[in-house]
Amino acid sequence: MSQQGLSSISSSKLADFVNVNHWQIRKDFSYFGDFGKRGVGYNIDTLARQIKKILNLDAVHKTVLVGVGNLGSALLAYPGFRIYGFKIAAAFDNDPAKIGTKVNDVTIEDVSKLGTLAKRQANLAIIAVPEQAAQDVADALVKVGIKGILNFVPRRINVPKKIKVITIDIATDLARLPYYIPSS
Amino acid sequence: MSQQGLSSISSSKLADFVNVNHWQIRKDFSYFGDFGKRGVGYNIDTLARQIKKILNLDAVHKTVLVGVGNLGSALLAYPGFRIYGFKIAAAFDNDPAKIGTKVNDVTIEDVSKLGTLAKRQANLAIIAVPEQAAQDVADALVKVGIKGILNFVPRRINVPKKIKVITIDIATDLARLPYYIPSS
DNA sequence: CTATGTGAATTTATTCACAGCA
């Protein structure tokens, strides 16, 4: 919207975009501050900045990818990360054929050298390895000081409580669909 | 657990697995029926069958994949779908180099021939195409009678209200992590 | 007049505590 030259937006318009009610938008915002102008709406740039600040998205986050198979490659090519400030700073795999090659400007490193990450100040990681390797990779990432993990492996991984893990299990998401489908 | 020879499980054990309280497990189940035996617990096979029935997962769901790029290929290779009864019955792409080739026993077809699906009784679809193509693909899928869509494209797609769409936006999921990370 | 921000009312979800069955 900002790029379209708009400067303000109302809670009703925002609500339409995300399919909720206008009062829900205002109530939610109100828990964090007074972002709007009565009679006018919300300044788009200011609002975006405030939300990014609340979500701690107002800085670049160095992110590490472990596992450059089909899914990992898709993630490396995925343009969606940039808008939120995620920078994939390193990628690791254990396949000798891949190590040393470049995918989207990132050189793939040997997963056994994960330890070298410690100096490089990445604090988020994406795990996209086969199931059996997931826990080992998680352990190595914890050891190296990672603070948060986005886990694509359909398996629970154990990490210290202060490390935040978000698991994306694609099969489980797909499994929610049939519930809404009449008989099939 | 069934494969490990166990026949029963208590709400407390189940609760530990999914990180909720034991009374939450029982309360949730109770909305759908009385599945357990007092003093014993829940019969594992019966419970699994009941849950699958509730979620409409007790039949094979023919599923169509559109877009066989990095992500689509990863999905074709993904073993997680099978356990819930999803069978990828067809895959489509618009790249001549891919059409006709086989990935995991599925022959890739020309996306312009999506119309031929009508006869093949698939009612779920996975969209993994570039952003610009998403709406056109969705329209074609609706025309061909699909009932539910798992959408991996970070963009809202418009479909008739009776069609259920679940969108997985990986960037948004990753964007939730920094909120939990101390300073960074 | 328009659109926000927020107390109050209402609805929904979670937690408790325990009766009742194997």
Add this chain to the structure above:
DNA sequence: TGCTGTGAATAAATTCACATAG
């Protein structure tokens, strides 16, 4: 004695309605 199922109590989220500011 062990564990379920569920009313009742508590907590949380949503919705309403309207005073207030531009």
